[in-house]
Amino acid sequence: MQNVELEAVLRVPGKNAARKLKEKGYIPAILYGKGMESIPLAVETGKLRTIVQKHGRNVLLNLVVNGATHQAILKDEQRDELTGKLIHIDFQRVSMNEKIEAAVPLKLEGVGVIESKGLLVQHQKWELNVESLPTSLPDEIVVDVSNLKIGDTLLVKDVNVPEGVEKVDDPDEVILTIVAPKNADVPETDESVETSSENG
Incomplete structure (x- = not known):
C-alpha cells in the first residue's frame, strides 16, 4: 500500500x-x-x-x-x-514493523440476489475490527451473501480476511441476518412442502 x-x-x-x-x-x-x-x-x-x-x-x-x-x-x-x-x-x-488495530468496512456482494427473492439483509455490524501490519491493512473486506437463505446468520468467524490480517472481534458476534419483510408471506421450503404432502 x-x-x-x-x-x-x-x-x-x-x-x-x-x-x-x-x-x-x-x-x-x-x-x-x-x-x-x-x-x-x-x-x-x-x-x-x-x-x-x-x-x-x-x-x-x-x-x-x-x-x-x-x-x-x-x-x-x-x-x-x-x-x-x-x-x-x-x-x-x-511503525511499519508493528501491528495496529483498525476498523475495516465490510462490502457486501450478492445483496441483489437476496432482494430478488423478496428477502432483506438485516445488518448488525458494518465494520470488522482487525489487527495487521500497516502495509497489510485492507481498505475493505468483501463478503458474498448471495448463497444465504432466510433465517441464515453471518457471524464474524464466517468472514475470510486477507493473509496477514487477524480478526479481533468476538468470533460469534452477528454481522447480519437474512429475514423476510414484515407482514410478508415466507416462501415454503422443500422440506415444508414434503411435510405437508406426508400429512395429506
Missing part, C-alpha cells in the same frame, strides 16, 4: 483558534503515538476528504508537520451530533 502525503499545520488549542481554522477550511486534529507527545494539528478539510474518497479510510499517510514526516493512519473522527459534520480528527503515528 502506497503512502499518501498530507500536509498539516500546528495549531493552538482552544475554541477561538479552532473556529478561525474552520473559517479557513481547516479541521482541528491531533497526532499521537507510542513514545511521543501528542501534537495539536489542523489539516485542510477538502484535501483530507479527497484522500479518503480516493484511497479509503485506512489509507497510510505521510503526515507532514513543520517539515517532519510522520507515518500515520486516521484513527478516529468526531462529528456534530445534529449535522453529522466532521469536527475533529485523530491521527495515530505508526
